[in-house]
Structures are given as structure tokens and as C-alpha cells.
Amino acid sequence: ETGVTQTPRHLVMGMTNKKSLKCEQHLGHNAMYWYKQSAKKPLELMFVYNFKEQTENNSVPSRFSPECPNSSHLFLHLHTLQPEDSALYLCASSQSTGGHSYEQYFGPGTRLTVT
Amino acid sequence: DAKTTQPPSMDCAEGRAANLPCNHSTISGNEYVYWYRQIHSQGPQYIIHGLKNNETNEMASLIITEDRKSSTLILPHATLRDTAVYYCIVRVGYSGNTPLVFGKGTRLSVIA
Numbered sequence: 001e002t003g004v005t006q007t008p009r010h011l012v013m014g015m016t017n018k019k020s021l022k023c024e025q026h027l028g029h030n031a032m033y034w035y036k037q038s039a040k041k042p043l044e045l046m047f048v049y050n051f052k053e054q055t056e057n058n059s060v061p062s063r064f065s066p067e068c069p070n071s072s073h074l075f076l077h078l079h080t081l082q083p084e085d086s087a088l089y090l091c092a093s094s095q096s097t098g099g100h101s102y103e104q105y106f107g108p109g110t111r112l113t114v115t
Numbered sequence: 116d117a118k119t120t121q122p123p124s125m126d127c128a129e130g131r132a133a134n135l136p137c138n139h140s141t142i143s144g145n146e147y148v149y150w151y152r153q154i155h156s157q158g159p160q161y162i163i164h165g166l167k168n169n170e171t172n173e174m175a176s177l178i179i180t181e182d183r184k185s186s187t188l189i190l191p192h193a194t195l196r197d198t199a200v201y202y203c204i205v206r207v208g209y210s211g212n213t214p215l216v217f218g219k220g221t222r223l224s225v226i227a
Contacts, residue, residue, distance in 0.1 A: 002158065031212035042117070043159070043217040050212040090158050096212040103149070104215060106158030 003027040004107035006091050012113045013081065021076040021110045023091030031096040032074040033104065034066060037088040049074060050096050081114045088112075117218030118142065119203045124222040127197075133190040135221050137203030140184045146207055148179060149215070150188045152199040159202065159217075162188065193225045 003026045013019050025032065034046040048056035049068040063085075065077040074091055088111055092104040120138040127133040139148065149164040163170055163177045165186075170177045176189040190197055202220040207213050 002160070004158070033214060035217075042219055043215075045214040045216070048212055048214055055212060056214065088156065092158070092215075094212065102213075103161040103164060104159075105161065108158050109156070111156070 002105045002107065004091060004093055004105050006089075006107035006110050008110060009108065010111045010113075012115060013078070014115055015081060015083070017081075018077070018079040020078065021089055021091075021112075023074040023076075023107055025072055025074075025091075025093035025105070025107075027093060027105060029093040029095050029105075030071045031094045032068060032071070033092040033094075034074065034076055035090040035092065035106075037090060037109075038084075039087070043090065046076075078112075081112075083114050086112055086114045117216050118205045119218055121201075121203055121218065121221045123219065124224070126224050126226055127190075127193045129195060129225055129227050130192055133193040133197065133223060133225070135188040135190075135201050135203075135223065136185065137188070138185045139203070139205045142183050142205050143207075146205045148177065148183075148186050149204045149206055150175070150177065151202045151204065151215070151217075152197075153202070153220070154196075154199045162201075193223075195225050195227060197223065198225045199223060 031050045035043045037043045045058045047066045067075040088109045090109045091107045094104040150162040151159040153159045165177045179186045200220040
């Protein structure tokens with residue numbers, strides 16, 4: 001239990017569906033991240049939010065739309081996905097100020113299958 | 116791209132020390148060495164990090180060479196639950212929201 005929760009843990013969706021992934025951190029952190037891990041590939045950064053503001057978008061297609069309403073919650077809205085978007089989607093959080101060591105804590109991930 | 120090089124796989128007997136090497140020959144003066152591990156299909160877990168001094172915590176020890184071009188993660192008494200992919204990552208330390216850049220890591224298999 002890392003203090004970062006993700007729901008749902010598993011999701012199967014068709015290419016025309018709209019769904020959302022949710023991440024919540026209970027650690028008092030102010031930075032949150034989305035990563036994607038496809039089969040047999042390294043984890044790839046998707047988005048970074050710091051104090052609710054997006055600070056990095058790693059050239060992610062617009063069919064992935066993040067939302068960060070506050071420092072504790074992060075969403076990833078999905079629409080018209082492709083089968084190659086099937087992957088493990090991981091959320092992480094970290095402290096970003098105050099001289100902390102800034103290690104990131106990851107949630108358990110959402111296993112997404114696009115049919 | 117990841118700035119580190121790790122062997123793709125290693126085996127270790129249960130109860131023995133597991134020594135996982137990492138090369139980071141282009142590391143900059145303001146970059147820390149971080150280690151994470153990922154047990155199958157779970158989120159990565161932070162293990163330890165360091166700048167230039169050796170570090171130890173309840174999970175592992177980190178030995179960084181004097182020139183900082185390589186490091187070794189030591190699990191002193193490996194158990195079957197330590198079977199995982201271990202990632203060595205270099206990351207700027209002064210900015211807290213700098214993302215992690217993962218490579219392929221080392222798949223450690225602990226054998227009974």
C-alpha cells in the first residue's frame with residue numbers, strides 16, 4: 001500500500017467508448033504523473049502535473065485527456081482509443097518542493113484492454 | 116532515452132546477496148541515482164537513491180563509485196519476494212517534478 005490508489009484496476013473498452021481512469025494520492029504530495037507501460041516496453045511518461053498545472057505532455061495523442069482538479073486527484077479521460085493503446089496505465093505522485101528527496105510513489109495501475 | 120545501462124537479467128540464490136550493477140557514464144553533477152523495482156504487473160516501488168555517498172536503508176544498500184560513473188544496488192539477503200525488474204535511473208535532484216525515465220532494467224530471479 002503506497003498511498004496512491006487507482007480505479008478501476010482492470011478496464012475493457014471498445015474503440016468508440018469513452019471512459020476515465022482515476023488516481024488519488026493520500027500523501028500530501030503536489031506533483032502527479034501518468035505513465036504508460038505497454039507489453040515488453042519500458043514505462044513511458046505521459047503527463048506531469050505540479051500544483052494542478054500541467055507541466056509536461058510527452059507528445060501524447062489527443063485521445064488521452066488528463067485532468068487534475070486538485071493536488072490529490074488525477075484523471076485520464078479516454079475516447080476513441082486504438083487497440084495499440086492497450087497497456088498498464090500507472091499513476092504516481094511526489095513532493096516537488098521543500099528540499100525533499102522527491103521519490104515517486106506509484107499506484108497499482110489500471111490494466112486497459114481496447115477491443 | 117534512459118541514461119543508464121543494466122544487464123537484462125540476473126539470477127541469485129535465496130539468502131545470498133544480490134548485487135545489481137548499473138553504468139551511468141554520462142551522469143551530470145546535479146543528477147542523483149535512483150533505484151526502483153517492479154514486481155510483475157504492479158506499480159514500481161522506490162528502493163533507494165544517492166548522489167555520491169554510499170547509502171543504506173531497510174531495503175538495500177547503494178554503492179556509487181568515486182567517479183560516479185557506475186553504481187551497485189545490493190540486496191543483502193535476497194528472498195523469493197525480491198524477484199522483480201530493477202530499474203536504475205539518473206535524475207536531476209533539484210526539481211521535484213522531474214519525471215523518471217525508465218530503461219529496460221534488470222530482471223532479477225531469486226532461486227530457492
